[in-house]
Amino acid sequence: MGERLGVGIGWRSEIDLTVERMPGVDFVEVVAENLHHDELPESLLVLRGRGLPVLPHAVSLSLGGADPVEMDRVEHLAAVAELTGAPLVSDHICFVRAGGLDSGHLMPVPRTREALDVLVENVRAAQSVLPVPLALENIAALLRWPDADLTEAQFLTELVERTDCALLIDVANMWANARNLGDDPLATLDGLPLERIAYVHVAGGLEKDGVYHDTHAHPVPAGVLELLGELCSRVRPPGVLLERDDHYPSDEALAAELAAIRAVVER
Amino acid sequence: MSRAELAAAQAELLRAVLAGGPVPDGFDAAAVRVEAAALLAKRRRIVAQLAPGVAEEVGDRYAELFAAYAAGNPRVTGSRFREDAAAFETWLVERGEIEAPKRKRWWKRG
Numbered sequence: 001m002g003e004r005l006g007v008g009i010g011w012r013s014e015i016d017l018t019v020e021r022m023p024g025v026d027f028v029e030v031v032a033e034n035l036h037h038d039e040l041p042e043s044l045l046v047l048r049g050r051g052l053p054v055l056p057h058a059v060s061l062s063l064g065g066a067d068p069v070e071m072d073r074v075e076h077l078a079a080v081a082e083l084t085g086a087p088l089v090s091d092h093i094c095f096v097r098a099g100g101l102d103s104g105h106l107m108p109v110p111r112t113r114e115a116l117d118v119l120v121e122n123v124r125a126a127q128s129v130l131p132v133p134l135a136l137e138n139i140a141a142l143l144r145w146p147d148a149d150l151t152e153a154q155f156l157t158e159l160v161e162r163t164d165c166a167l168l169i170d171v172a173n174m175w176a177n178a179r180n181l182g183d184d185p186l187a188t189l190d191g192l193p194l195e196r197i198a199y200v201h202v203a204g205g206l207e208k209d210g211v212y213h214d215t216h217a218h219p220v221p222a223g224v225l226e227l228l229g230e231l232c233s234r235v236r237p238p239g240v241l242l243e244r245d246d247h248y249p250s251d252e253a254l255a256a257e258l259a260a261i262r263a264v265v266e267r
Numbered sequence: 268m269s270r271a272e273l274a275a276a277q278a279e280l281l282r283a284v285l286a287g288g289p290v291p292d293g294f295d296a297a298a299v300r301v302e303a304a305a306l307l308a309k310r311r312r313i314v315a316q317l318a319p320g321v322a323e324e325v326g327d328r329y330a331e332l333f334a335a336y337a338a339g340n341p342r343v344t345g346s347r348f349r350e351d352a353a354a355f356e357t358w359l360v361e362r363g364e365i366e367a368p369k370r371k372r373w374w375k376r377g
Contacts, residue, residue: 066274099278101285102342104310110276114268142302146293211301246312 003087005053005199005239007262009254015244016043018251024258025052029241032056032089037079044084054084055199058091063122063136064109065095074129081132088198090135090168091126093119093159110145111155123163135166135198140173140214144181152183153191160196167192169237170201171227172214179212185227189234199239202228202261217246220257229264240265285341307337310351317352324365332364 006026011019013034019025020043028047035041035056044054058077061069081089094106109115127134138156150158160167169192177183202225204218220242231237240261244254268276282288284303290296311333315322322329336358342351359365 066270066277095277097344098274098281100344101278101281102344102346103281103285103306104313104342104348105306107277107280107284110273112268114270115273118270118273142305143294143298213305 003053003238005055005241007258007265008053008055008199008239008241009258010057010241010243010245011044011047011054012245013041013043015248015254016041018248018254019043020046022251022255022258024255024262027053027055027239027241029055029057029090029243030084032058032077032080033060035080035083037076038083040083048085053087055086056080056084056089058089059106060096061091061122061126062094062096063091063126064093064107064115064119065097065122066118067097069122069125071125071129074126077126078130081130086132088133088135088166089130090137090198092137092139093156094139106139108139108141108143108145111148111150111152112145113149116150116155116158119159120162123159123165127163127165133166133198135168137168137170137201138173140170140176140180142180142211151188151191152177153188157191157193160193165196166198167196168199168201169197169231170203171231172201172203172205172220172224172243175221175224175227176205176212176214179207186230189231194231194235197235197237199241200228200231200237201241201243203243204257215246216243219249219253220260225260225264228261229267232265232267237265282341287338307334310337310342310348313348314352314355317349318356321352321356321359321365325359328364332359 007024008027008029009019009025011028011030019028048054056077061073077089092106095109096103109119174185174188178185202220203214203216204220205212205214206218242257242261279291283290283299284306290299325332336355340354360367
């Protein structure tokens with residue numbers, strides 16, 4: 001679905017020049033909460049000037065939360081979408097806030113019918129304000145809720161059918177959940193409406209004390225690229241994007257990771 | 268499960284991973300501990316980046332002190348990481364772990 005994006009990288013202010021100079025960057029993604037609603041950083045204007053798509057990626061809508069959606073957060077995302085001229089925006093299938101507390105990170109939602117109903121309602125509320133399509137991303141979870149009614153594939157499929165949202169499939173998150181929670185990522189891929197994928201995330205991480213952490217601060221493991229290959233053998237995703245948020249390696253090392261991704265996508 | 272029940276369940280899980288609350292029924296206790304540690308580490312990393320001087324001043328004890336601070340001060344809805352960093356600094360000053368920063372003493376004369 002959607003327009004062809006190619007291979008991209010998450011734009012971060014710490015590596016703005018790196019991203020501008022790096023060969024093989026077809027599009028970028030930017031964390032929506034890090035942008036002002038009325039002015040883009042110079043570097044993003046440079047990239048927009050070259051015609052590169054800049055896709056806002058939100059982390060704070062808490063669309064899986066039982067609390068009503070905070071519409072000012074959606075309005076910010078909408079404003080940033082206008083500012084970047086983005087073809088689509090995204091956030092995660094998760095909750096961030098509950099009971100007056102803020103986790104500061106993405107928490108999994110129970111895969112129950114009731115939780116799905118709440119998510120669907122919240123997604124529709126967000127869509128009513130957004131000027132462009134919304135894609136929703138599967139997260140990496142370190143724990144699972146008891147008493148799931150649905151598999152991850154069923155949950156995502158029904159979410160797509162009921163809200164007409166697109167999917168942002170993070171293969172690193174799927175791989176992490178396979179390692180940590182025993183999920184079967186191939187079964188999930190086989191059960192997903194793959195034609196609804198807007199783009200794909202790839203990232204690195206680190207195993208510590210027997211738990212794999214999706215840090216976005218370490219090299220991409222071979223297993224994640226293999227899972228990307230499995231996805232690409234089933235569907236040609238419109239785009240694949242590398243997320244790197246910390247401990248930035250040399251420009252050459254980042255470019256090599258992008259090249260490795262491209263090699264899998266174009267195989 | 269209603270929206271209200273889901274709200275209660277989500278709040279209970281956040282209390283467990285952020286504020287030392289009991290592990291909710293049906294959850295794996297070890298996994299809840301891993302999640303709590305991961306959330307704490309992320310919060311600590313962000314606060315350290317926002318106030319590198321404080322991290323430098325307390326040195327090796329940073330993680331231990333931040334854990335003690337965070338246990339009593341879970342992040343509340345609407346708070347910002349800059350406020351978190353400032354609150355941690357105040358917490359350290361109150362306990363005599365660091366000296367009050369000079370810039371906050373503008374009211375003192377001579």
